[in-house]
Amino acid sequence: MSIIKFGPAGLGSVKEAISNLKEFHRLGLRACEIAFTYGAYIKNKNDALAIGKIAKELRIYLSIHAPYYINLNSKEIEKIEASKKRVLKCCEIANYLGAKRVVFHPGFYSNMKSEEAAINIKKNIIEMLNVIKENKWHVELCPEIMGKVNVFGSIDEIADLVKDTGCGFCIDFAHVLARYGKHKFEEVKKAFPQKEWHIHFSGIEYNEKGERNHKKTSIEEWKELLKVLKKLDKEIVLICESPDPVNDSIVGKSLAQELNINH
Ligand SMILES: [Zn+2]
Numbered sequence: 001m002s003i004i005k006f007g008p009a010g011l012g013s014v015k016e017a018i019s020n021l022k023e024f025h026r027l028g029l030r031a032c033e034i035a036f037t038y039g040a041y042i043k044n045k046n047d048a049l050a051i052g053k054i055a056k057e058l059r060i061y062l063s064i065h066a067p068y069y070i071n072l073n074s075k076e077i078e079k080i081e082a083s084k085k086r087v088l089k090c091c092e093i094a095n096y097l098g099a100k101r102v103v104f105h106p107g108f109y110s111n112m113k114s115e116e117a118a119i120n121i122k123k124n125i126i127e128m129l130n131v132i133k134e135n136k137w138h139v140e141l142c143p144e145i146m147g148k149v150n151v152f153g154s155i156d157e158i159a160d161l162v163k164d165t166g167c168g169f170c171i172d173f174a175h176v177l178a179r180y181g182k183h184k185f186e187e188v189k190k191a192f193p194q195k196e197w198h199i200h201f202s203g204i205e206y207n208e209k210g211e212r213n214h215k216k217t218s219i220e221e222w223k224e225l226l227k228v229l230k231k232l233d234k235e236i237v238l239i240c241e242s243p244d245p246v247n248d249s250i251v252g253k254s255l256a257q258e259l260n261i262n263h
Helices: 014-026 045-057 077-097 114-134 155-165 173-180 185-191 219-231 245-258
Strands: 003-008 031-035 061-065 101-104 140-143 196-201 203-207 210-215 235-240
Touching (some): 014 031, 014 045, 045 061, 173 210, 219 245, 235 245
Parallel strands (some): 003 031, 031 061, 061 101
């Protein structure tokens, strides 16, 4: 049976971070993904160390979501370099925080075929992995399955990045639903045989182009996901990305309890 750590996307500001971690702990949550989506806002090394220390004491698993503005397949070399710099900045801070994973959106097709885009993205991931190694940062780079059909990040594209570079991955089931019109649990299971899974989940609005908005997760959606996860034998970090991620995580956690899932 799987073990699931539930937690929200979003830690709050540097000032609120420690009290929020204590509150998450009080609520029984065991994970939190820090949203550097609009920039790496924890800038001071000592702040990162202090937040990381408390998270460790409270046994809350930290991860980071890198800035949205990342394109490892830009036609402009400066944009690729700036993208790598942003992701690597997250890795450096992740290392101080003791955060194990840095999740990021790998990039766009930029009018290229999937295969061509994949070659560029792989090359840039490998370069970043080398920097991570040189610096001895204990961080896994996790490209995410994307919810828009015109954005690089299908199930197979992400699975291939993992195979070819040894990077980690983030399975966003809301994005899978938006991209394919269904959660494709079987395909995802086959594509990611690894023992440890990093999952994003929420309700989602979508159309034929894919993702529009994340929304509150319905009880039915939670149950559908949890029943699938229960049957697997994985160590799962499940980050809720709905507009009310803390309360939604608590709902998910209580449903897991009802379904007798370890958490
Ligand atoms: Zn994301």
